[in-house]
Amino acid sequence: MNVTTQIKQWAVDRNLHTANPDKQMLKLFEELGELAEGMAKARPDQIKDSIGDVYVVLTILSLQLGIDIDECIAMAYDEIKDRKGRMIDGVFVKEADLKEGDE
Template identity: 85%
Template sequence: MTNLTAKIKQWAVDRNLHTANPDKQMLKLFEELGELAEGMAKDRPSQIADSIGDIYVVLTILSAQLGIDIEECIALAYDEIKARRGKMVDGVFVKEADL
């Protein structure tokens, strides 16, 4: 676990967020995604960076609320993509199975 992820988890515990309703955290995730979309649409690099960080914080708390370890989620995702092959199509990576 990264040091910052551990700090986020502790921050959530200190505020009893780890036991809060995950549905509310899911709504917070969509709020942060909207801010990211706005930053992208308006070419605001600082807003984009802040939003990505906020999304990671929200996902870390959501995973704790659901009893899922965020680092395990990342490891599972990486294991799934690490050998993935494909190609770029109109600026989007398309996995080989979908070509």
């Protein structure tokens, strides 16, 4: 059983899959805040934990909304897999968003 399946089962066992998705969104922002704090304070363990927490929260949110998280990830990857662009000041800018002077 992969970790995503374990997360889903954990959520079902605790009836989180039927809970209010609005509350899960609040939890997502809480976890993103912890990730931002970890980044700001250069705390690698907090960063790793927070990234994991964000994934757990998104997995549970997808259950609550009746959406398959794996399908979401596949859709996102399909959208970016052939994307071209450039790094500008440490940020990847997709080709469609580049201005004439950036190219």
